Amino acid sequence: MILTIAAKEIKILFVSPLAWVFLAVIQLIFTWVFLGRLDAFIELQSQLMLIANPPGATEVIIVPVYAVASIVLLMATPLLTMRLIAEEWRNHTMPLLMTAPITVTAIVLGKFAGLMFFFLIIIFLVGLLPFSLFLGGTMDLGLILSNTIGLLLLAASFVSLGLYVSSLTTHPAIAAAGTLGILMMLWIVDIVSTDWGDLLPNLSLLKHYEQFNRGMIDSSSVVFFMLFIISFLVLTIRRLDGSRLHG
Amino acid sequence: MNEFTCTLIAHDLSRQFGQNMAVQGIEIELKQGEVLGLLGPNGAGKSTTMQMLSGNLAPTRGSIQICGIDLLDHPEKAKQHIGYLPEIPPLYKELTVDEYLCFVARLHGVQSSQILDALAHVKDRCGLSQVGKKLIGILSKGFQQRVGIAQAIIHQPKVIILDEPSVGLDPNQIREIRELIRELGKTASIILSTHILSEVETICDRVQILNKGGVVYSAALSDLKQKSINLEQIFEQFTLKKELVGDY
Numbered sequence: 001m002i003l004t005i006a007a008k009e010i011k012i013l014f015v016s017p018l019a020w021v022f023l024a025v026i027q028l029i030f031t032w033v034f035l036g037r038l039d040a041f042i043e044l045q046s047q048l049m050l051i052a053n054p055p056g057a058t059e060v061i062i063v064p065v066y067a068v069a070s071i072v073l074l075m076a077t078p079l080l081t082m083r084l085i086a087e088e089w090r091n092h093t094m095p096l097l098m099t100a101p102i103t104v105t106a107i108v109l110g111k112f113a114g115l116m117f118f119f120l121i122i123i124f125l126v127g128l129l130p131f132s133l134f135l136g137g138t139m140d141l142g143l144i145l146s147n148t149i150g151l152l153l154l155a156a157s158f159v160s161l162g163l164y165v166s167s168l169t170t171h172p173a174i175a176a177a178g179t180l181g182i183l184m185m186l187w188i189v190d191i192v193s194t195d196w197g198d199l200l201p202n203l204s205l206l207k208h209y210e211q212f213n214r215g216m217i218d219s220s221s222v223v224f225f226m227l228f229i230i231s232f233l234v235l236t237i238r239r240l241d242g243s244r245l246h247g
Numbered sequence: 248m249n250e251f252t253c254t255l256i257a258h259d260l261s262r263q264f265g266q267n268m269a270v271q272g273i274e275i276e277l278k279q280g281e282v283l284g285l286l287g288p289n290g291a292g293k294s295t296t297m298q299m300l301s302g303n304l305a306p307t308r309g310s311i312q313i314c315g316i317d318l319l320d321h322p323e324k325a326k327q328h329i330g331y332l333p334e335i336p337p338l339y340k341e342l343t344v345d346e347y348l349c350f351v352a353r354l355h356g357v358q359s360s361q362i363l364d365a366l367a368h369v370k371d372r373c374g375l376s377q378v379g380k381k382l383i384g385i386l387s388k389g390f391q392q393r394v395g396i397a398q399a400i401i402h403q404p405k406v407i408i409l410d411e412p413s414v415g416l417d418p419n420q421i422r423e424i425r426e427l428i429r430e431l432g433k434t435a436s437i438i439l440s441t442h443i444l445s446e447v448e449t450i451c452d453r454v455q456i457l458n459k460g461g462v463v464y465s466a467a468l469s470d471l472k473q474k475s476i477n478l479e480q481i482f483e484q485f486t487l488k489k490e491l492v493g494d495y
Binding site (some may be wrong): 001004005007008011012015016091092093094095097098099100101102103215244246 | 301302303304305322323324325327329330331333335336337338339340341342346351352353354355356360398462
């Protein structure tokens with residue numbers, strides 16, 4: 001049943017031009033950054049040789065690409081998550097899902113899985129960039145892997161938050177603005193807070209992602225992402241259940 | 248009336264929105280192969296009742312049994328037997344009719360080997376065979392309504408709940424839909440709400456009139472015909488009465 005809902009979400013996503021435009025624009029941005037860094041690396045290569053322990057191609061070229069990817073996803077996710085539930089209410093299609101013999105959990109997980117499939121495509125497309133460099137040399141596979149895992153967890157966190165905000169309103173635009181606002185706050189929280197103890201900066205999603213970006217799979221960051229994802233999925237399920245109870 | 252013949256039993260059904268009692272103590276019993284018409288002025292609680300019967304809204308009080316299964320305790324099991332057409336048909340306008348109906352069939356747990364059969368059958372019944380490849384968004388209101396009915400019956404439910412099925416249709420389409428409902432009523436139980444009294448007279452076996460959240464009148468259509476009572480008079484009598492009393 002989860003797969004049925006996920007398949008429907010993917011279908012609706014890809015029958016509109018939004019998804020295609022999205023993939024094209026995002027790929028353009030990534031490739032631009034990638035080529036820019038590649039240029040810089042080739043220029044610097046002779047100087048890098050002189051350093052005792054020089055940074056490799058992966059660190060100079062690929063790490064910045066993934067850093068940019070995280071910020072692009074932060075900006076882009078609200079546009080994709082906004083319609084997940086808000087539009088079901090706006091178009092009065094929610095009764096169809098509610099009347100069907102499936103649980104609210106299946107509805108929420110199906111929608112989550114559907115959009116995650118789309119993000120898997122994006123992450124796959126980003127991954128193609130470093131793999132193209134295998135033609136000319138060796139890359140740091142571990143670093144690419146940790147970046148990929150990080151980006152996946154980050155995207156899942158964005159989607160679960162966006163899904164929840166989308167369930168709070170019947171206007172997709174409000175859901176988009178709300179999600180973007182919260183994601184931005186979670187981004188800058190470590191810059192703004194200086195003396196608030198250790199708690200507040202730890203809420204920053206991108207700060208946790210930085211660990212992965214540097215090539216370190218930090219288990220506390222993994223746990224943080226997992227908790228974040230599960231919390232918002234549970235909140236969404238409770239919200240949909242509540243709509244049945246409170247009308 | 249035992250549980251074997253009753254496909255739907257709602258007992259003491261009530262729903263409160265804040266301070267406002269939208270539906271109060273409604274009793275509905277539906278036998279297999281029976282068509283029940285719910286009548287009532289706007290705001291009488293028809294749609295709220297139907298939302299509760301279809302599992303879209305939790306009742307504040309009362310119980311609902313579908314084919315002997317409690318809807319509130321075992322929602323997934325009970326909902327297998329329900330087909331529901333809300334007031335506004337729940338259509339994904341960016342999908343084609345075929346894509347949409349396939350999705351609905353899968354959603355209701357129709358076996359994948361039987362989906363194509365179910366699809367062909369339901370399209371034939373609802374007169375959608377010509378428009379299977381068209382986007383729902385470009386169909387006329389009448390066709391969209393038919394797609395709405397098709398999604399409610401594709402899994403051959405035992406209880407079909409139709410909220411104003413003939414609204415927005417032209418007279419020919421209304422006649423077709425009435426024929427369809429009468430045919431469906433041979434095998435399944437149907438509850439439908441409407442504002443058109445003649446619709447009740449032509450397709451329903453029984454009528455319940457709702458006013459201000461409660462059932463004020465309930466009778467079998469055959470009885471009414473026997474006693475040659477006019478439904479319109481009864482409707483006026485039971486839905487206007489209280490206000491008239493208040494005026495005098």
